[in-house]
Amino acid sequence: MTDQTPAQPRLTLRKDENGDALTDTVWAQIGGEETFEFIAAKFYEGVREDPILAPMYPQDDWDGAIRRFRMFLEQYWGGPGTYSAERGHPRLRMRHAAFHIDSDARDRWLQHMNAALDAAKLPPMHDAAIRDYVERAAFSLINQPG
Template identity: 55%
Template sequence: MNERLTLRAGQGGEPVGGNFWREVGGRPTFEKLVRAFYVGVADDPVLRPMYPDDDLEGAIQRLIGFLEQYWGGPATYSEERGHPRLRIRHAPFKVNPDARDRWLLHMRTAVTGLDLPPLYEGQLWDYLERAAHAMVNTFDE
C-alpha cells in the first residue's frame, strides 16, 4: 500500500498548509517580484557589475526558477542547473554587508510591490532576509 495519507485537508482536498507558490499566484507573482528587483539592480553601482551585460535575462530567469522551486513550484531550476549551491555560486563575487544591504533594499521594494497578504509577505521577506545574510562572504569594503 503506497497511498499518501493526509490527516488534515483544506476545502479543495489539499493538505492543510497548502503550497506557498500556488497560494501567492505561481509564476506570474515570482516573475513580477524578480523583474521589479532587477529594475533596482540595473542602476545600482555595486550590484550591477556582478551581472554579465549580455545575460541579464538569464540571471532573471535563474532567480525566478530558483525562487519558484524553493516555494513549491516546478523543479525546473534543479533539473537545468543541479543543486542550487547558493554560497558556492556567489563565491566569485564580493558580497559584503554593503552589497547585501543594497540587494535587500531592491528586494524590499519588489516584495512591497507584490501587495501580498501580510502573512505571505512576512514569510517571503523572512526567507529573503536570511538568504541575503547567508551570502555575505567578506567584510572588505
C-alpha cells in the same frame, strides 16, 4: 511498549475563519509563475541600475538572470523544480563565492528585493515568510568583511 503521549493538535491554515484548509504550496497560493516573474523582474529593475550590484550580473544576459532567479524562488516556495532540473542543486554560497559580497552589497540586495516585494503586495503571512527567508539568505552570502 506503546507510546502513551497524547496526540498534538494539528495547525491548519485557512483562507478565513470558516474557509477551506490551505493545502497548496506558497507558490500556488500567491499566484504561481506570474507572481514570481513579477518579483524577479521588479528586483532586477533596481539591481540593473545599482553601481555595486549590477557589475556582479551578466551584462549581456539580464533576461537569463531574471529567469534563473524566478525559477530558484519558484522552486523554493513549492513551484516547479525547473531550476534544479536545469542547473542542479542551488548551492547558493558556492554560486556566489566569486563575488565580493559585504554588508553594503547585502543591504543593497535587500533594498531591491524588499522593493520588489512591496510592489508585489503579497498577503501578509506570505510576505513575512518570504522577507524572512531572503534576509537570512542575504546574510548567509556575505563573504567579505565590512
